[in-house]
Amino acid sequence: MREFIKRMIANGLVEEISEPVSSVYEAPKQAYYNSKKMLYFHNCDGHKCVMNTIFDRRSLSVALNIPEEKLVKTLAACTYSGKTHDAGKLTFVPAKLSALPIMKHFPKDAGRYLTSGVVFSAFNGVENASIHRLEVLDDTHLIGRIVEGRHTYKLLQQAKAAGKKLPIAITIGAHPAVTFAACTRVPEGKEMAYAAEILGKDMPLYECPNGIRVPDAEIVLYGYMTAELHEEGPFVDISGTYDPIRMQPVIELEGMACKPDFIYHGIVPAGAEHKMLMGAPYEPRIYQAAANVTNVRDVYLTPGGAGYFHAVVQVKKMTNGDGKNVIMAAFAAHTSLKHVVVVDEDINIYDPNDVEFAIATRVRADQDVMIIAGVRGSSLDPCRIGDGMNVKMGIDATMELGHEDEFIRADWNE
Ligand SMILES: C/C(=C\C(=O)O)CCOP(=O)(O)O
Ligand SMILES: [Mn+2]
Numbered sequence: 001m002r003e004f005i006k007r008m009i010a011n012g013l014v015e016e017i018s019e020p021v022s023s024v025y026e027a028p029k030q031a032y033y034n035s036k037k038m039l040y041f042h043n044c045d046g047h048k049c050v051m052n053t054i055f056d057r058r059s060l061s062v063a064l065n066i067p068e069e070k071l072v073k074t075l076a077a078c079t080y081s082g083k084t085h086d087a088g089k090l091t092f093v094p095a096k097l098s099a100l101p102i103m104k105h106f107p108k109d110a111g112r113y114l115t116s117g118v119v120f121s122a123f124n125g126v127e128n129a130s131i132h133r134l135e136v137l138d139d140t141h142l143i144g145r146i147v148e149g150r151h152t153y154k155l156l157q158q159a160k161a162a163g164k165k166l167p168i169a170i171t172i173g174a175h176p177a178v179t180f181a182a183c184t185r186v187p188e189g190k191e192m193a194y195a196a197e198i199l200g201k202d203m204p205l206y207e208c209p210n211g212i213r214v215p216d217a218e219i220v221l222y223g224y225m226t227a228e229l230h231e232e233g234p235f236v237d238i239s240g241t242y243d244p245i246r247m248q249p250v251i252e253l254e255g256m257a258c259k260p261d262f263i264y265h266g267i268v269p270a271g272a273e274h275k276m277l278m279g280a281p282y283e284p285r286i287y288q289a290a291a292n293v294t295n296v297r298d299v300y301l302t303p304g305g306a307g308y309f310h311a312v313v314q315v316k317k318m319t320n321g322d323g324k325n326v327i328m329a330a331f332a333a334h335t336s337l338k339h340v341v342v343v344d345e346d347i348n349i350y351d352p353n354d355v356e357f358a359i360a361t362r363v364r365a366d367q368d369v370m371i372i373a374g375v376r377g378s379s380l381d382p383c384r385i386g387d388g389m390n391v392k393m394g395i396d397a398t399m400e401l402g403h404e405d406e407f408i409r410a411d412w413n414e
Contacts, residue, residue, distance in 0.1 A: 004062070014038045015037040015039055018042050023045045023101040023104070025104065028105040030051075048263040049263065049265070053265060055276060057071065072298060082199070082201075092255030094140075094254070095223065098139050100172075101266075110245070115133055115134075116131070117132065119131070119170050122213075126188055128189065131277070132144045144248060144249050148388075165227070167210040168225050169223075184285070219262050220257045221253050226251070229248060230250050232246055236269045239382055274307070275307025278306075278308040279308050289329035293322060298313075299313050300312045308337075310337075313343070316344070324394070340394045344362075361407060369394070
């Protein structure tokens, strides 16, 4: 993380704040409304703290060391083949969460939450790394929002079936490539191979006393995810609305390892960094899936769709009907996607007005709109049915092949 912060400072992308700021509401509120730079607080409850580490495509480009215009294509070409190596054991002291500036973000949140923690877990030789929001219960206990059906949930179910607790470790302030990889739905066990491939180097992993391996980070916690359930939430999540109370697994912490003068990383829910980390990792995945259907040019998860629920896919169709297959490919690649629009190469997918132009002039709703009911969506969608069922919509806003002249906008370069 520190090398990345130095590069962001060198790029003029960091605002350093020396005035004292509270971890309760003040720091999150500043990050929410001041999202054009990384915020580096030098006194957040007396600690160093960064927020908005990745807040737009330029900062993502700096973090991953990939030119901005090549991000989606470069990441889509990854094969999750990076190498890691064991680099020894970490030294821990007893866990004490109150020693960290863990933030309370919104007034009706249930309490303080770790929001940048990458949870590493392993069971029967299968490893996983994913970000989970973690509510603070006391100095040594957290409650994790562990979404049903995802990798961590599956490993916990296996541990419980074997009458065991799931060994876990949590990193705070790892390299952004680690966080980005942990936010990506990659094949089981491949998150750190993806991060190492992005970084272009063999990545050291350090062993915790419970056997879990973690990359370098400012703070490392280790312990066990248990079968015990506790109320978790309410909590403002990606949509900016309060996600409701659910019964979720309790995590019991044993140890904590902090770098001297550690830098804490906080992510304000529904802020720019949250939207980038929830959405950008899915763009290469949708790109890969759409590339199996037709010529795909680019993919964008839009901020208006909370960076997570809406995508625009830009293609050069080979045959009529490709648009509908791209819609289905996008929904398969990102199962929390709710609405997707497929457009041609002449549409600027980063300009909502241009996308709207395509919808306004190239869509006949009786033939170009695909409605899918009874499908699993995101548990974070306030209009979900139950805890995740939903209705999805795809819009094929591409021109009819052979009739492009009727749709292309006039200009003076003809
Ligand atoms: C709860 C989740 C993310 C967060 O807390 O920001 C994951 C949501 O997973 P879905 O599959 O979209 O329900
Ligand atoms: Mn995973």
